[in-house]
Amino acid sequence: MAATAEVTLPAQQLPPAEAIVEVTPDDMEGSAPGASEDHMLIAAESYEDINVAIDEQYQRGKVGDEKDKGKNEIEQSVRKLSIDDRSTTPSDEGRETPKEEVSAEGKERSNSMLGNRDRPQHVEEECYSPEWRQRQKHVFILSEAGKPIYTRHGNEDKLVTTMGVMQALVSFVQDNDDNIRFMIAGSHKFVFLNRPPVILVCVAHSAESTQQLLLHLTYVYNQIISVLTFSQLSKIFEKKRNYDLRRLLTGTEKFLDNLINLMDRDAMFLLSAVRCLPLASSIRDIIGQSIAQAKAKDLVFAILVGRDNQLVTVVRMKEHSLHPADLHLVFNLVDASTSFQSAESWTPICLPKFNSNGYLHAHVSYLDEECSACLLLLSADRDVFFELSEARQKIVTRLNKYGCLQAVRESLSKGSYKVAQIGIPDLRHFMYKSKSTAQYTSSELEAPYMEEGERHRLFGMYQYLHHRVHNSARPLKILFHVGSKETMLGWITSGFELYATFGPLVTKPAAINAINKLLRWIKKEEDRLFILNSYTY
Amino acid sequence: MKSIEAKIVVLGAQGVGKTSVVIRYVGKLFSKHVSPTIGASFFTFKMTVDDYRVKLQLWDTAGQERFRSMAPMYYRKANAALLVYDITCRESFENIQSWVDELKKNVEGTIIMCVIGNKTDLASRREVSREKAEQYADSINALYYETSALTNDGIQEAFLQVSLSLIKLSQTDKSSGLTVYDGSASLLNADGIIEDGMHDMNNHRRRTDSEDSNTPACCS
Numbered sequence: 001m002a003a004t005a006e007v008t009l010p011a012q013q014l015p016p017a018e019a020i021v022e023v024t025p026d027d028m029e030g031s032a033p034g035a036s037e038d039h040m041l042i043a044a045e046s047y048e049d050i051n052v053a054i055d056e057q058y059q060r061g062k063v064g065d066e067k068d069k070g071k072n073e074i075e076q077s078v079r080k081l082s083i084d085d086r087s088t089t090p091s092d093e094g095r096e097t098p099k100e101e102v103s104a105e106g107k108e109r110s111n112s113m114l115g116n117r118d119r120p121q122h123v124e125e126e127c128y129s130p131e132w133r134q135r136q137k138h139v140f141i142l143s144e145a146g147k148p149i150y151t152r153h154g155n156e157d158k159l160v161t162t163m164g165v166m167q168a169l170v171s172f173v174q175d176n177d178d179n180i181r182f183m184i185a186g187s188h189k190f191v192f193l194n195r196p197p198v199i200l201v202c203v204a205h206s207a208e209s210t211q212q213l214l215l216h217l218t219y220v221y222n223q224i225i226s227v228l229t230f231s232q233l234s235k236i237f238e239k240k241r242n243y244d245l246r247r248l249l250t251g252t253e254k255f256l257d258n259l260i261n262l263m264d265r266d267a268m269f270l271l272s273a274v275r276c277l278p279l280a281s282s283i284r285d286i287i288g289q290s291i292a293q294a295k296a297k298d299l300v301f302a303i304l305v306g307r308d309n310q311l312v313t314v315v316r317m318k319e320h321s322l323h324p325a326d327l328h329l330v331f332n333l334v335d336a337s338t339s340f341q342s343a344e345s346w347t348p349i350c351l352p353k354f355n356s357n358g359y360l361h362a363h364v365s366y367l368d369e370e371c372s373a374c375l376l377l378l379s380a381d382r383d384v385f386f387e388l389s390e391a392r393q394k395i396v397t398r399l400n401k402y403g404c405l406q407a408v409r410e411s412l413s414k415g416s417y418k419v420a421q422i423g424i425p426d427l428r429h430f431m432y433k434s435k436s437t438a439q440y441t442s443s444e445l446e447a448p449y450m451e452e453g454e455r456h457r458l459f460g461m462y463q464y465l466h467h468r469v470h471n472s473a474r475p476l477k478i479l480f481h482v483g484s485k486e487t488m489l490g491w492i493t494s495g496f497e498l499y500a501t502f503g504p505l506v507t508k509p510a511a512i513n514a515i516n517k518l519l520r521w522i523k524k525e526e527d528r529l530f531i532l533n534s535y536t537y
Numbered sequence: 538m539k540s541i542e543a544k545i546v547v548l549g550a551q552g553v554g555k556t557s558v559v560i561r562y563v564g565k566l567f568s569k570h571v572s573p574t575i576g577a578s579f580f581t582f583k584m585t586v587d588d589y590r591v592k593l594q595l596w597d598t599a600g601q602e603r604f605r606s607m608a609p610m611y612y613r614k615a616n617a618a619l620l621v622y623d624i625t626c627r628e629s630f631e632n633i634q635s636w637v638d639e640l641k642k643n644v645e646g647t648i649i650m651c652v653i654g655n656k657t658d659l660a661s662r663r664e665v666s667r668e669k670a671e672q673y674a675d676s677i678n679a680l681y682y683e684t685s686a687l688t689n690d691g692i693q694e695a696f697l698q699v700s701l702s703l704i705k706l707s708q709t710d711k712s713s714g715l716t717v718y719d720g721s722a723s724l725l726n727a728d729g730i731i732e733d734g735m736h737d738m739n740n741h742r743r744r745t746d747s748e749d750s751n752t753p754a755c756c757s
Binding site for chain 1: 551556560564570571572573574575576577578579580597599601602603604607610
């Protein structure tokens with residue numbers, strides 16, 4: 001156990017009584033349920049993007065510095081980030097507000113900016129609307145020149161001054177060869193992601209940690225790259241620093257909106273993993289084979305996705321694997337638009353992890369009239385629509401012949417599985433991620449989590465749990481958290497991550513017992529819940 | 538009976554109703570909640586005109602600026618272009634003119650152009666007069682129709698005239714790039730393809746029906 005004694009108070013809204021478990025569950029690390037040697041997806045670590053983001057930001061700020069020193073500081077700053085973050089309890093507010101990240105001068109300057117904004121001539125700015133101010137989470141995108149590009153709430157035209165302040169904050173700190181990362185004021189977190197030529201800012205008073213908010217911003221940035229590619233984005237601003245990027249992004253707002261909404265409720269982003277549609281492995285094999293047989297020139301990936309962002313299968317070129325973060329953007333593309341439901345479509349898409357500088361061309365179509373499963377054929381060649389259309393037709397014929405689409409529809413209508421099926425009395429809900437395959441499975445949400453508010457609260461609890469076990473300053477292996485409404489257990493091994501919700505009265509030994517039983521159940525069902533063998537071209 | 542296969546590209550600014558016009562024609566329905574097209578959508582349609590079986594392959598392109606660079610892919614091999622604008626939006630009419638310039642510059646063979654002023658159901662908010670648009674269409678030697686995807690006005694006529702022009706083109710210009718099937722053997726072959734097209738079309742109809750009820754409003 002790497003865990004040390006726990007002394008700090010838990011974060012806001014969380015009742016006390018939290019302890020690090022000393023009991024070790026059965027060692028299942030050797031045979032983590034759902035583990036596989038298959039490299040369909042790249043095994044992604046939580047926060048890997050953020051650490052890269054921090055590294056990159058830092059190195060940009062510190063060009064010319066000694067390497068060793070730089071590296072040390074990165075580690076320190078990452079450490080600082082997580083420590084600061086964890087202690088944002090209400091009682092800490094006063095002490096925590098003046099972040100070290102912003103120098104004293106920076107603060108003064110930002111204050112005077114805020115002062116300017118308060119003058120009456122700017123009354124039309126969104127920030128004067130109480131409704132707008134009360135939003136739980138804001139996301140802003142602006143250019144390095146301070147031009148508004150996107151806002152999650154309200155109208156970015158009415159945020160010119162506000163975004164000007166954000167730009168000023170970023171560039172002021174940059175003048176000192178440093179990077180602003182976040183500020184905390186009261187219950188609000190202000191998180192910055194500086195990815196030239198754009199700046200992304202998130203302002204939230206929610207359960208997420210600053211790291212998790214930074215992860216959201218990274219996804220939003222990747223969504224933009226997915227639409228424009230990095231090379232196009234940087235070229236535009238090289239030519240014209242003052243460019244209004246909204247011109248090129250018209251129609252993209254709904255994808256950004258949808259992505260941010262998804263991140264507020266879908267655990268796939270938090271876990272850096274994808275959820276598979278439960279299917280008999282024999283059916284999944286036929287689907288994989290059928291898709292693999294209908295190959296076409298330069299076809300890199302074929303992705304079949306069911307409703308609610310559940311993966312049916314991925315067939316890939318042997319030498320390429322798909323990163324879950326790229327797959328999440330593909331899911332978002334399908335989830336956010338009904339345009340693909342009316343006809344076969346052909347669209348360029350950039351997968352930032354695969355190649356942030358180039359497009360793949362996607363043939364997108366639903367395979368049946370109910371629009372239950374959407375097939376995406378991604379090719380490097382922009383002139384192969386008709387070849388892919390033909391391949392798609394062959395796939396449909398084959399899948400219908402073997403009743404696969406019927407099986408997909410049945411699984412979709414049945415939903416996930418009820419936790420009662422597992423037969424563990426006190427267990428209410430769980431999420432299990434198999435690290436090696438970057439896939440996760442979770443039970444259906446049932447009472448008492450049927451209402452939107454309660455679901456949101458539970459998701460917040462999972463975010464908290466996730467944040468605590470992945471705290472880079474003090475990573476935990478097991479966290480047993482007793483709350484007034486439920487007891488939660490988070491457990492990280494080299495092979496898996498498990499987050500479980502129990503009734504509030506469960507005892508530690510009972511919970512550990514239940515978890516062992518749960519792992520055995522997942523192991524038994526792993527063929528159905530996970531994609532363990534994938535097909536290649 | 539001869540068969541002819543033609544490629545048609547639909548161009549125009551975003552939100553003028555390109556997809557609505559196409560779906561109205563191919564799927565015989567109208568939905569208020571058409572999602573903006575991503576990239577381009579492909580439709581097929583067949584009809585019989587003047588002893589010709591005409592099979593149309595339609596590329597419905599996205600009007601958004603970011604997809605503009607993809608357009609040559611679709612108009613390069615097209616036999617006809619439908620240039621759609623919104624009669625209540627002057628800008629969208631000016632946009633048509635830039636498309637025409639681009640087509641003239643980049644398309645080598647003959648391409649039949651048809652200017653379509655859509656949304657006549659909103660005539661009270663009209664910004665582009667019929668005379669002005671007709672005059673322009675004449676000047677570039679294009680057909681001109683005013684349509685409403687909502688009330689299904691003028692769309693059949695527009696497609697019929699385009700098809701007639703395509704047939705005429707195939708008779709007069711052998712280098713037009715139009716695929717013409719002659720004789721029974723190839724006709725059978727063409728029939729097979731055509732039936733596929735019909736099948737597809739039926740699918741779309743039902744799909745778009747279900748779309749009506751559960752998609753949020755996002756017409757732009």
